[in-house]
Amino acid sequence: MKKTLFDKLWDMHVVKTFDNGPSVFYIDRHYIHEVTSPQAFKGLEDKGLEVFRPNQIIATADHNVPTLNQELPIKDPLSATQVSMLTDNCNKHGIKYYPLGSEYQGIVHVIGPELGFTLPGMTIVCGDSHTSTHGAFGCIAFGIGTSQVEQVLASQCLLLSKPKRMRIKVDGKLKQGVLSKDVILHIIAKLGTGGATGYFVEYAGTTFEAMSMEERMTVCNMSIEMGARGGLIAPDQTTFDYIASTLYGPKGAELEDKVKHWSSLKTDSDAVFDKEIHIEAATIEPMITYGTNPGMGINIFDQIPSDSQDNELAKSLNYMGLKPGESLLGKSVDYVFIGSCTNSRIEDLRIAAEYVKGKQKAADVTCWIVPGSKLVEKQAIAEGLDKIFQEAGIKMRQPGCSACLAMNDDKIPEGKLCISTSNRNFEGRQGQGARTILASPLTAIAAAVHGKIWTADAAIERNQSKIESQSR
Amino acid sequence: MEKINKIQSSGVPLPIEHVDTDQIIPARFLKSTSKEGFGENLFRDWRYNGSNANPDFVLNDSKYSGNILVAGHNFGCGSSREHAAWAIHDYGFRAVVSSEFADIFKGNAMNNGLLPIEVSSAFLQELTEAIITNPSTSISISLEDQTIAFDDKDYQFDIDGFKKKCLLEGKVEFDYLIDMRDTIKEYEQNRTF
Known part of the structure; x- marks a missing residue:
C-alpha cells in the first residue's frame, strides 16, 4: 500500500499496538521548559522513578524570562521558582540544559533546530503546542500535556491513536512582500481555527519547496492554530544544508549516511490523504487578523x-x-x-x-x-x-x-x-x-x-x- | 485517578465557540508548580472585572449549578496547558459537553478524570436551550453505555475504547507505559534507522 510521509514515520515509531486500542509510540526527542515540566518531575519522583532516557531530552528556560537585563535575578518570585525548579530537575536527572546566561539559551522551538537537535524523521514532543514547528524538518512533532510529559520522562513513549491525514498543497511563486507567515495565516483563515482538528497535516507543493528552513518553521509552527495535531514538510536539500550548518547536527560521513535515509522520507506519489486542500500562491496577499482567534484573518486590503x-x-x-x-x-x-x-x-x-x-x-x-x-x-x-x-x-x-x-x-x-x-x-x-x-x-x-x-x-x-x- | 461512570447533575451553559485554553486559565496563573488550586482562576478574565465578580458571566449566575459544563464548538483550542483541565476539574466539573474538542485538551481532560462528551451540533443546541429555559434540567450521563440524556432526549456518544476503560477503572495511561518498558528497550535495540 502506498504511504504518506506521516504514515511511514508513524509506522517506524510504533513499539506495539494494543488490540482495538492505542499504539505505544516512541519519542526520539523530548524538549522541556520551565512551565509545563515541574508537575511531571514531581509525579515521577512521587512514584520513585528515574528519567528513562535523559540523553534524549533538551531543556531551556524561555516562557518566564525577562528580555532585558537577563544577568540580574528574575524579579517575579513565582517565575524565579519555576526556572530554578527546572535547573534543579535537570541537574538531578542529568538533562542537557541551556539556562539563562548560556550562550545557546532561547525559545525552545528556536534552539532545538538551530543547534541540530531536531533532525528529519524524528518524533518530537514538548509540553507546548508550538512543538509543531519541528515538523519543518520532516518530523512528527506535536505538543503534549503535562501528564504526557511525565509519561515520556518515564518511558520515552506515549499511548496514541493515529490521526487522520491532510495534505495542503501550495504551488507557485509568492507575490513580492508576501511571506511564509502570510501563507499560513491565509491557510488558517481558509480552514478556520478548528478546521484541521483530528488531522496531521503535510504541507507540499513548490511554494514550500522554495522556502528556507526558517520560513518552513513559521508555517509548521502555526499548524496547531487550525487545530491540527501537527504539520510537516518532507526533508530535502534545503533541510540537509541547514543541518550541516548546525553546531551539534551530524557531520561528514555520518551526515552523508543519514542523508541517504532522510532522502527516502517522502509521501509515495499515489498515497491517499483523508483530506486535500490546494491553493495557488499568487492568490495570497499579506494577511492580518481582526478577531480573537487566528482563523479570523483577512488580506490586508480587505x-x-x-x-x-x-x-x-x-x-x-x-x-x-x-x-x-x-x-x-x-x-x-x-x-x-x-x-x-x-x-x-x-x-x-x-x-x-x-x-x-x-x-x-x-x-x-x-x-x-x-x-x-x-x-x-x-x-x-x-x-x-x-x-x-x-x-x-x-x-x-x-x-x-x-x-x-x-x-x-x-x-x-x-x-x-x-x-x-x-x-x-x-x-x-x-x-x-x-x-x-x-x-x-x-x-x-x-x-x-x-x-x-x-x-x-x-x-x-x-x-x-x-x-x-x-x-x- | 478517581473512577467515572455515571454522572447525574444539572448543567452550566457556556454557548461560546472556540473557547481557548488562555480563557480557561490565563498564562499568568501558570506559574504554580503543583496541580492544585487552579479552579479559583478558572475563566478568570471572563469571571471577574478586576477583583469584582462579573455578574454577566455564567459561573456567577446562581441560577446555574452542577458538575456538567455545556460548552460550544471547538472547546479547549490553543495552548497545550494541562492547567486548563486541572482548573475545570478543580472547580468541580466532571464532564464537559461540546460538539467538538481540540485534540490536546481532550487528551488532557481524560488524563485527569474529566469526561469530554462529543455530541452533534443539534443535540448540543437542544441541551443548551433546555438548560437556559430550565436551569434545573437534569442531565444523565453513563460512560458505560456511552449515553447522555435530558428530558426525553438522549444521545449515544463516541469515545475511544481504551480511554473509556481507563476512566471506568480509574487507571492512568502512565501505568500501562511503565509496564511496557522492557518492550520499549527491545524496540530501541532493534531499530535500524
Whole structure:
C-alpha cells in the first residue's frame, strides 16, 4: 500500500499496538521548559522513578524570562521558582540544559533546530503546542500535556491513536512582500481555527519547496492554530544544508549516511490523504487578523466581515474595539512585537532591519524586537542589525518568549492595540485586555514606521489604487 | 485517578465557540508548580472585572449549578496547558459537553478524570436551550453505555475504547507505559534507522 510521509514515520515509531486500542509510540526527542515540566518531575519522583532516557531530552528556560537585563535575578518570585525548579530537575536527572546566561539559551522551538537537535524523521514532543514547528524538518512533532510529559520522562513513549491525514498543497511563486507567515495565516483563515482538528497535516507543493528552513518553521509552527495535531514538510536539500550548518547536527560521513535515509522520507506519489486542500500562491496577499482567534484573518486590503447574525464575530470585534466592515489599513497601533517561536529567527530580523534601515520608528509606537535565541542575537549583532534598529529608535531585546503570552515582564497594557508576529490573538493573550493583530514581520515593521497598519512598500506599489480607494 | 461512570447533575451553559485554553486559565496563573488550586482562576478574565465578580458571566449566575459544563464548538483550542483541565476539574466539573474538542485538551481532560462528551451540533443546541429555559434540567450521563440524556432526549456518544476503560477503572495511561518498558528497550535495540 502506498504511504504518506506521516504514515511511514508513524509506522517506524510504533513499539506495539494494543488490540482495538492505542499504539505505544516512541519519542526520539523530548524538549522541556520551565512551565509545563515541574508537575511531571514531581509525579515521577512521587512514584520513585528515574528519567528513562535523559540523553534524549533538551531543556531551556524561555516562557518566564525577562528580555532585558537577563544577568540580574528574575524579579517575579513565582517565575524565579519555576526556572530554578527546572535547573534543579535537570541537574538531578542529568538533562542537557541551556539556562539563562548560556550562550545557546532561547525559545525552545528556536534552539532545538538551530543547534541540530531536531533532525528529519524524528518524533518530537514538548509540553507546548508550538512543538509543531519541528515538523519543518520532516518530523512528527506535536505538543503534549503535562501528564504526557511525565509519561515520556518515564518511558520515552506515549499511548496514541493515529490521526487522520491532510495534505495542503501550495504551488507557485509568492507575490513580492508576501511571506511564509502570510501563507499560513491565509491557510488558517481558509480552514478556520478548528478546521484541521483530528488531522496531521503535510504541507507540499513548490511554494514550500522554495522556502528556507526558517520560513518552513513559521508555517509548521502555526499548524496547531487550525487545530491540527501537527504539520510537516518532507526533508530535502534545503533541510540537509541547514543541518550541516548546525553546531551539534551530524557531520561528514555520518551526515552523508543519514542523508541517504532522510532522502527516502517522502509521501509515495499515489498515497491517499483523508483530506486535500490546494491553493495557488499568487492568490495570497499579506494577511492580518481582526478577531480573537487566528482563523479570523483577512488580506490586508480587505474589510472586516460584517454579519449581524454572527455572535462570535460581534463578541470578538467588541473585544478588539473594531467595527464590522471596517478596513484595518490606516488603523493606529500602540505596540509592535517582532518575536516568538513563530517569527524570531535571523531571517525575520533581517526582513525587519532591511525595511527599517534609514527610516524612523513612529514616535508614539512602542516596538519590541526580540531575537529567539542567543545565537540569533549574536548573528544579528554580527550583521549590525541591532545598530540598524537602534538608529531607527528601536532597542533589540534579549531572547525569550516575551510578549507572545504575558507570562513575563513584556505585557501589552489593557486596551492597547499590538501588531504582533506571534501566533495567537486570543483575548488577553498578550496581557489582560490587550488587543492583538497577527501579521508577518514585514507588515509589523511597516506598522512600527508608519504608526498604523500599513503595507510594506513593494506591496503598496502593487496595490496602490486599491489602497487609495479604501483610505478615501 | 478517581473512577467515572455515571454522572447525574444539572448543567452550566457556556454557548461560546472556540473557547481557548488562555480563557480557561490565563498564562499568568501558570506559574504554580503543583496541580492544585487552579479552579479559583478558572475563566478568570471572563469571571471577574478586576477583583469584582462579573455578574454577566455564567459561573456567577446562581441560577446555574452542577458538575456538567455545556460548552460550544471547538472547546479547549490553543495552548497545550494541562492547567486548563486541572482548573475545570478543580472547580468541580466532571464532564464537559461540546460538539467538538481540540485534540490536546481532550487528551488532557481524560488524563485527569474529566469526561469530554462529543455530541452533534443539534443535540448540543437542544441541551443548551433546555438548560437556559430550565436551569434545573437534569442531565444523565453513563460512560458505560456511552449515553447522555435530558428530558426525553438522549444521545449515544463516541469515545475511544481504551480511554473509556481507563476512566471506568480509574487507571492512568502512565501505568500501562511503565509496564511496557522492557518492550520499549527491545524496540530501541532493534531499530535500524
